[in-house]
Amino acid sequence: MSAIVTDIEGTTSSISFVADVLFPYARARLGSYCAAHPEQVASILAEVEAIEPGDPIETMTRWIDEDRKITPLKTLQGMIWDAGFKGGAFKGHVYPDAVAALQRWHAAGLKLYVFSSGSVAAQKLIFGFSEAGDLMPLFSGYFDTTTGPKREAVAYTRIADAIGLLAGEILFLSDVSAETDAAKAAGMQALLIDRGGGPADIASFDEINL
Incomplete structure (x- = not known):
């Protein structure tokens, strides 16, 4: 084992933080x-309209x-969250067991990466402004949906x-079986986590024995 790639929502961080805090x-x-930053969002709005004609804000x-994992939306969400994190509106939730494991693995020399449907910018905000402090130095890189769909081996x-x-x-670590299956199809090792204690390989990072 030379590297670990982790999902965020439901894996390192609570689904409720994303669903009940960040999304709203x-x-x-x-x-x-968008009205306040027309130049910065112009290409994003154009991409949304290309995917689905109509009012891009309504779309x-x-x-x-609908919890759609669409890249231009994720990009814009990351830009909006940036102001919230930096303004102190909230801090990124990361489970204590995940923080401890990530720190332990980093100290042991393992390379750590993130693969989330949220944009790379949003990923960095969650870990950079986390309740446990700045965790970004633990990671060697970040991947989002521009790399490919999370449920496809490619x-x-x-x-x-x-x-x-x-x-x-x-x-690879995730709370979605279709994602761990895709990782395995690509040849990776993978563990399915269910923090609610349902059927899965692990219920917390404490159970991962490398």
Whole structure:
């Protein structure tokens, strides 16, 4: 084992933090943020309209309600969350067992990476402004949906190539079985986590024995 790639929502961090704090914060500010930053969001709005013609703000609002994993939406959410994190509106939730394990693995020389449907910018905010402090120095890189769909093996093959390791040298952690299955199909090792204690390989990072 030379590297570990981890998901965020439901894995290192609570689903409720993302669903009940981050999503509503961005949803309420989509229109006002775009109106205040027209040049920064122009290409994002154009991409949304190319995917689905119509009012891009209404489209993205519906995408949030439907929990759609669409790259331009994730990019804009990250931009809105940036202001919230840096303004102290909230701090990123990371489970204490995840913090301890990540610190332990980093100290042991393992390379740590993130693969989440949230944008790379959003990932860095959650770990950079976490309740446990700045955790960004623990990570060697970040991957989002621009790498590929999380439920398709090709994304994990691309991650292995980007990291420069054989897929079998990488462990992937997620709370979604379709994602761990895709990682395994690419040749990675993978563990399914269910923090509610349901059927899974582990219920917390404390159970991972490398």
